[in-house]
Amino acid sequence: MGQVLVIFAHPAFQRSRANRALLRAASTTEGVTVHDLYETYPDFLIDVRDEQQLLEKHDAVVLQHPFFWYSSPALIKEWLDLVLEYRWAYGEGGDALRGKILAQAITAGGPVNAYRREGPNHFTVRELLAPYEQTARLCGMGYAEAxxxxxxxxxxxxxxxxxxxxxxxxxxxxxxxxxxxxxAPPSS
Ligand SMILES: Cc1cc2nc3c(=O)[nH]c(=O)nc-3n(C[C@H](O)[C@H](O)[C@H](O)COP(=O)(O)O)c2cc1C
Structure with a gap:
């Protein structure tokens, strides 16, 4: 059994219905650790070393968040920008995440048929999540179906x-x- 880290981000969790229901399920699942970013860093001052150590202890990392403007709330972006450092997550010697799995759990206001070429959102969810998939690839990670x-x-x-x-x-x-x-993660 692997260990899953859920990195959760919702800037107005007190008003959440969907993520609240999902988070409750995550926090009662064996082998799953929930880490609430807006609760931990309301001022956006992320402790990079703490976050890296947490990632090192897990086999799969889930970014759980509401879909905001076809992307994630801002603190996830800040977290990615700061935590996935050169020579740690990628680049020379940057293999801390190699072989792990990245995944996303999103809640969207739009119905499923809005996310297709002929629908109002034009792109599929997978297409819109391409920057995350490519981030996983660059870090030598696999990327699970969202x-x-x-x-x-x-x-x-x-x-x-x-x-x-x-x-x-x-x-x-x-x-x-x-x-x-x-x-799939790279074989070596
Ligand atoms: C700033 C903002 C941007 C949003 N952008 C999108 C979007 O791009 N696509 C979509 O389907 N829903 C969008 N929504 C709707 C949210 O995804 C939806 O309200 C949220 O998933 C509900 O989850 P909650 O009950 O946990 O708050 C947006 C909502 C807000 C407030």
Whole structure:
């Protein structure tokens, strides 16, 4: 069994319904550690060494967040910019993350059929997440198929509970190495 680190980011968690349901499921899943970025760093002053040490202890890293402007809340970007350092995450000697898996769990206001060429959002979720997939590739990581919950603002409690159960199964598969991957980690 591997260890999964959920890096969670929501700038207004007190108003969250969807991520709240997902986070509850994550925090009760064996082998999963939840790390809340906005709670830990409300001033955006990220402790890079602490974050790197946390990453080193886990086999898979999930970025869990609401989809904001086809991307993530700002603190995830800041975290990536600071934590994935040259010569640690990539570049000469930068192999700290090599062989691990990166994945994303997103909640989106848009319905699933909005995310296609003929739909209002024109691109698929995977296409929109390309910078994260390529970040994983550069760091020698695999990139698992994302867990996406769509149309979240119209989901009732039963639908949210169902989405949370699905998230738990997805996390367990990630932990056990059986989650479908969009990008496999390099063999060496
Ligand atoms: C600043 C902002 C940007 C958003 N951008 C998108 C978007 O690009 N695509 C989308 O489907 N939903 C978008 N939404 C809707 C959020 O994804 C949705 O409200 C959120 O996932 C709900 O999760 P929560 O209940 O945990 O807050 C956006 C919402 C906000 C506030």
């Amino acid at each position: 867990y996406a919950v769509h149309g979240v603002n119209h989901l009732d409690e039963a639908a949210l509970a169902e989405a949370a159960r699905g998230y738990q199964s997805w996390l367990e598969a990630l932990r056990d190495g059986s989650a479908p991957q969009w990008l």
